[in-house]
Amino acid sequence: MxxxxxxxxxxxxxxxxxMSGLFGVGGGILFVPTLVALGxxxxxxxxxxxxxxxxxxxxxxxxxxxxxxxxxxxxxxxGAASVLGVEFGARIAxxxxxxxxxxxxxxxxxxxxxxxxxxxxxxxxxxPDSS
Amino acid sequence: MRLIAIGIVAGxxxxxxxxxxxLIAVPLLVLFTQLPERVATATSLxxxxxxxxxxVVAYAYRGEVNFEYAALVGLPAxxxxxxxxxxxxRIRTQHLTYGFAVLxxxxxxxxxxx
Numbered sequence: 001m002x003x004x005x006x007x008x009x010x011x012x013x014x015x016x017x018x019m020s021g022l023f024g025v026g027g028g029i030l031f032v033p034t035l036v037a038l039g040x041x042x043x044x045x046x047x048x049x050x051x052x053x054x055x056x057x058x059x060x061x062x063x064x065x066x067x068x069x070x071x072x073x074x075x076x077x078x079g080a081a082s083v084l085g086v087e088f089g090a091r092i093a094x095x096x097x098x099x100x101x102x103x104x105x106x107x108x109x110x111x112x113x114x115x116x117x118x119x120x121x122x123x124x125x126x127x128p129d130s131s
Numbered sequence: 132m133r134l135i136a137i138g139i140v141a142g143x144x145x146x147x148x149x150x151x152x153x154l155i156a157v158p159l160l161v162l163f164t165q166l167p168e169r170v171a172t173a174t175s176l177x178x179x180x181x182x183x184x185x186x187v188v189a190y191a192y193r194g195e196v197n198f199e200y201a202a203l204v205g206l207p208a209x210x211x212x213x214x215x216x217x218x219x220x221r222i223r224t225q226h227l228t229y230g231f232a233v234l235x236x237x238x239x240x241x242x243x244x245x
Contacts (some may be wrong), residue, residue: 001199013204017211022219023231024172026179027208028150033238034204036245040197046149047190048197050183052205053151056212057183061176063216069173071166078138078156078174079181085142086182090189093147102242108148109239113232120228 009038017056027053029112032105042098042105133163138178146186151179 001009016030031052035045064070093101137159145152153175160171190196 001203006203009200009203010207013207014211016204017208017213018215018218019211019231020208021212021215021217022224023215023228024219026151026153027205027212028145028148029154029235031204031208032149033242035197035200036242038200038204040200044195044197047186047193047195048201048204049149050145050186050190051196051198051201052208053183054180054187055205055209057151057176057180059209059213060216061173061180064173064176067173069170070177071170071174072177074134074160074164074166075174075177076181077134078141078160079178081135081138082142082145082152082178082182083185085139085144086146086185086189088139089143089146090186090193092143094193094195102245105148106239106242108150108154109235109242112154113235113239116228116232116235120225120232124225 005038009034012037013052020056023116025112025116027056029109033109036102042102043093046093046101046105137163138182141175141178142182142185145179145182146189149186151175152182153179 012034016027016034019025019030020027028049031049032045035048036042040048061070065072137156140159141152141156144150144155153172156175156178157168157171160166160175161168166174187196
């Protein structure tokens with residue numbers, strides 16, 4: 001790893017974290033492009049993103065548990081069931097080409113952008129004086 | 132039974148795209164379990180911890196996880212998320228949200244052409 005990669009990684013990681021907290025989106029949709037920008041391939045970036053989100057998720061989940069919003073039993077059932085889906089998803093992802101996977105990811109970003117605009121516009125229609 | 136189905140769908144989505152899966156789990160929880168949105172979001176965070184860990188194991192087994200890069204990006208991000216959540220309580224994010232949506236669209240276009 002070169003010094004410029006380290007500096008860029010820290011800056012982009014910090015920025016991705018701030019934005020995920022600020023806009024209530026998961027870190028993954030920002031980490032994958034960040035890791036691609038740092039030179040990783042699409043599948044490696046996605047796999048690495050799953051590890052990179054863990055510290056943020058752990059801090060967030062602990063905070064939400066303290067606020068009393070997190071239902072541990074539901075979380076464990078959904079999480080345990082997801083393990084089955086994960087193996088299936090990883091098989092699909094590794095069977096696709098890097099280009100196809102990257103296109104899927106781009107579509108995901110567009111979908112999140114549309115959802116954010118829709119949510120913000122709806123909130124504004126409901127509370128017109130708050131903007 | 133519903134929770135198990137939601138978990139499986141979120142797991143596929145998460146491993147396929149390298150994201151937590153909250154994007155799909157939160158609306159499904161709100162729709163099918165009558166949990167309020169705030170509770171659904173918080174609960175999905177707990178589930179994502181397990182989902183992402185399973186994803187790391189599945190991909191590490193295939194040799195695709197880069198541990199150095201995960202630490203390089205993930206550790207500053209945890210600090211950043213703490214800061215972002217604090218800022219969210221203090222400033223109105225509505226206008227910023229539009230800018231963020233434009234940024235995401237730009238990143239998507241960059242991925243398509245790169």
